[in-house]
Amino acid sequence: MIEPALYDGEASEGTRRSRASHKAILQAAAEVVRERGYFGASIEEIAARAGTGKQTIYRWWRAKPYLCLELYGLLVPATALEVDSGSLRGDYEAILRRLLKFYRTTPAAALLSGLIAESQSDPALAEAFQRRIVGQRRHLLIDPLARARERGEIDEAFDQALAADLFTAAVWHRLLLGSARAEKRFVAGLLETLFGERS
Amino acid sequence: MIEPALYDGEASEGTRRSRASHKAILQAAAEVVRERGYFGASIEEIAARAGTGKQTIYRWWRAKPYLCLELYGLLVPATALEVDSGSLRGDYEAILRRLLKFYRTTPAAALLSGLIAESQSDPALAEAFQRRIVGQRRHLLIDPLARARERGEIDEAFDQALAADLFTAAVWHRLLLGSARAEKRFVAGLLETLFGERS
Amino acid sequence: MIEPALYDGEASEGTRRSRASHKAILQAAAEVVRERGYFGASIEEIAARAGTGKQTIYRWWRAKPYLCLELYGLLVPATALEVDSGSLRGDYEAILRRLLKFYRTTPAAALLSGLIAESQSDPALAEAFQRRIVGQRRHLLIDPLARARERGEIDEAFDQALAADLFTAAVWHRLLLGSARAEKRFVAGLLETLFGERS
Amino acid sequence: MIEPALYDGEASEGTRRSRASHKAILQAAAEVVRERGYFGASIEEIAARAGTGKQTIYRWWRAKPYLCLELYGLLVPATALEVDSGSLRGDYEAILRRLLKFYRTTPAAALLSGLIAESQSDPALAEAFQRRIVGQRRHLLIDPLARARERGEIDEAFDQALAADLFTAAVWHRLLLGSARAEKRFVAGLLETLFGERS
DNA sequence: CAATAAACGAGACGGTACGTCCCGTCTTCAG
DNA sequence: CTGAAGACGGGACGTACCGTCTCGTTTATTG
Known part of the structure; x- marks a missing residue:
């Protein structure tokens, strides 16, 4: 709420x-x-x-989008993305699979695109969307990166925030535009592009 | 039309x-x-x-989204993205700057998010959107990659389609979610992530 | 036309x-x-x-009502009402039966009521309706009365025009309001009222 | 209503x-x-x-005609036609003059013709029109006739319902077709025809 | 016997109104 | 004294026709 x-x-x-x-x-x-x-x-x-x-x-x-914003928040239990597999690649693979399953089984795609669209002409909604959906999401994506930094898997120069954003962008793009690209290849390709050739 | x-x-x-x-x-x-x-x-x-x-x-x-689809198509003159700077990095830098300017100066963001949202519950629209917007876009993004392949800048293993999709995803994500990230850093970071540290 | x-x-x-x-x-x-x-x-x-x-x-x-006016005129062949049975009562009985049959078998009722309604706010139409429908009708109804006058069935004091109008009024009223009154009784009653007890 | x-x-x-x-x-x-x-x-x-x-x-x-039906009903206050002058001729003269004034001063003619026309192709409306307009009207016209019967002015053989219908028919015909016949002559002639030579 | 000019079928056009759906607000009454 | 039920003023929907206006096409004198 x-x-x-x-x-x-x-x-x-x-x-x-x-x-x-x-x-x-x-x-x-x-x-x-x-x-x-x-x-x-x-x-x-x-x-x-x-x-x-x-x-x-x-x-x-206040109106439909705000109800939907809360609804969206409830569809993703906060813990759903918290994983700690011991490796960066492992964490992200797990997150990715969970996300894809989440979107397959809930009306989240409809909500997401609707909220993004309404945000274009409602700054207050855009702000709330940022704070409650995007912000929270970014945190969850940055945690594994922070752990990887501690483990030395990535170095200081690695732009964690950018990686998290690109990850979200890729997932949402795939979700909302229904690219026909096979899932397995998508997962592997995305991770390789973000984190390097092999791992 | x-x-x-x-x-x-x-x-x-x-x-x-x-x-x-x-x-x-x-x-x-x-x-x-x-x-x-x-x-x-x-x-x-x-x-x-x-x-x-x-x-x-x-x-x-047929309805508002179809009118908007045509309108969107007309806002981007097909030639706007065609560049040939001689290097992959140069091509994409040019494309990226033109895109960002395009979205700053036209109502394309509003159209784009609306169309994506409506596509979620209208398969015919989704199909038309894919064919007329996404497909065309992908072509334009793949051309520079193909030239780079010929020049030997990237090798056979490089997943061109994935790179093009990730590029579009990143741009649209930034556009629709208005990330506050500074433009210069976004441009550099995105290209580095996609094509490597320097090129 | x-x-x-x-x-x-x-x-x-x-x-x-x-x-x-x-x-x-x-x-x-x-x-x-x-x-x-x-x-x-x-x-x-x-x-x-x-x-x-x-x-x-x-x-x-000029418009629908004028087309309908012509159509109405064509539905009643002018000769349909011309009878000469030798007696006033006989003439009117014949006319009445023919009229009732005419309205049962043509869309004349719909036309008639529509034209009357449109005439209320279109004086030119009202005038045309008077001239082409009412006027012609009145003539046909007055002919038998004139013959009856010559035969001495009715006298000078009898208001022929009024009788013709009342006759038309009664028939149209019955037609448009679908009074449940049995036809036989209607015919007899109307004629008695207009022309006297027996004749 | x-x-x-x-x-x-x-x-x-x-x-x-x-x-x-x-x-x-x-x-x-x-x-x-x-x-x-x-x-x-x-x-x-x-x-x-x-x-x-x-x-x-x-x-x-349900639709315009039903609104107009209620409107028509409200234009004629139920009491407007209730008179008791002591004689049949007197009652009807009073009613007739009131009716003619009523139609001169209200949009009743437009309503009436419209309702009759729409009734031709809407049986439910026709039924409502009968019940709410024609039926009520008939009652008011039959009351004076019943009193006249009691007074012995008319006998058992006189068809009261027919007289009431013919009266209404004549008035509406005159109203909707705007016969140019002078009002005084119309009143006298109609009453004579219905109720006899002199009174 | 073309030339030509009107009437033709087709149907797009700028409009008006239809009757429906839903908005967000306001009012009533049952629990 | 909350909250379901739902009427309200309002705005837009997508459709049906209006009467006008091009479009080519046909047709039947007229030059």
Whole structure:
């Protein structure tokens, strides 16, 4: 969630946000986005499916993209990318395989492209997207690089941030443009290009 | 245009497409997308600004994304990326700088993200996007690589298609996510990663 | 037709109106009005069904109601109402039965109500409707009354024009409002009211 | 209204119909029909003038004719035709004069002809028109006849329903076809024909 | 017997309105 | 006193036709 929402029982005065509604809305949103895509998903249908009023959605999220932003965040459990195989190549191979599986099994692609598109004309959304999705992602990608640096696998001159960005770029490009390139070759080729010929 | 439209005075039966309207619509679309972004652009406003009826738009394009696809294609004159500096690094540096300028000066970013987003739930659009934008782009990126191969700058093992894709991925990622990374460093870093330390 | 159109071969310079098209248009109009009603009938469909261009319709009729006016006129062959049974009651009984049958078997009701409705806001149409439909009708209804006057069945004081109008009013009212009143009783009752108890 | 609509504050679940909008729509419809006639009146303009969304009209009326049906009903206050002068002739003279004034001062003629025309191809509308306009009208016309029967002015053999229908037919015919017949003569002649020579 | 000029079929054009969907806000009432 | 239900003003959708306007093509005198 964008702001650290207060739940029933967490705080003092008045009634607090209903955990049940919150969950039902996100679940309904996930379903509807999966079925109709990002554009096809309407607040109206999400509310109906969640069994809530529209107002309950607008009370907690400014608009569809912000709901989707939270939804996207929930689809990737933070731990999913944390690996420590002992080698840089091993870490990234694991991350890559998990990511590709993640995108195959969730409506994340639809969400991602929709959010990127809406960000083009909504700076606030762009900022939130950066902070909550891109930033977090970069951290997870830089951790293995930092460990590799400690192990001496890469040296000081290696631009870690650039590598992380290029990795994300490649994965998202593949995801959103559905390149027909065989997966195995893609994985190997990408890693070789980023980290060197063999490993 | 998607199909080689017939204009006034060209052969065949019946009435012909109006060159003037066609042009006015694309021009209006460019304006409106620039001002309001991809989503904010409505067929209604484009028609009004072009001084045409809505039906004239729907007669020639299936829907907004298809109009935008054609518009995107027209924004990049095919020749804009054709360079031959004599070296691989030189070619790509030139291409990269032209691309970055292109995206700074046209509504291409808004179009691009919108088209990618809509492609997620419209396979026909995805296919058209691949064929008309991605495919064409790939060709232009592979030409310099082929010349470099002939000159012996890169060897047979170098995966040209992968390099071209990664290049596009990096550029679009930077474009759509507005990474704050300084341009100079981005250019150098990307080329180094793709083609090696110095070249 | 509203103006005495010139047909092929009738007159001097240039090309002349095509008899075949004229007929095909009226025929198509009759069909379409029968199938879709007065409002549902579009010039576009009439043209398509007649196998003509729309312009050919607009060349000869100002608009749909004028086409329908001519069509209505053609549905009632002028002779259909001319009877001379020897008695006033007999004449009107015959006329009435023919009219009721006429309306049962042609799209005249749809045309009539549509024309009356459009006449409310188009004085020129109202005038044409009066002259070409109402006027002609009145004549045919007054002829039997004039003969009855000569025979002495009715006297000078009898308001022939009023009777004719009331007769038309009653028939159209029945036609357009579909009163459930049994036909036999309607016929007898109307004639009794207009011309007296027995006759 | 066609169905006994629920207003704010009336019983039952959910949100209620807005009295203000309902009234504003009917008022706007009356204006627009008066200005542009039945066909010229568009839902779009009515909504704009009423200051409502189009959907608010479509939510409560199936289509233009149904809105007009309600409007027509409101133009004739039910009491307008209730008279009791003590004589049949007196009652009908009063009714006739009121009707003629009513049609002179309201857009009723445009509505009436439009509704009749649309009824030709919409049986549900025809039924509603019968029930809500014709039926009610017939009642009001039969009351004076029933009183006359009690007073002995007319006998059992007099077909009251037929007389009422012929009266309506004559009035509407005159109204919609704008016969130039002088009003005084029309009134006298019609009543004489229906009820006898003198009174 | 061409030349020519109108009428023709076809259908694109600038428009208006349709009836629908959904937006984000506002109001009502049941729990 | 929250929250589902849903009406509201509004904007855009994509479609149907309007009546006008080219387009070639046919056709039937006229020079």
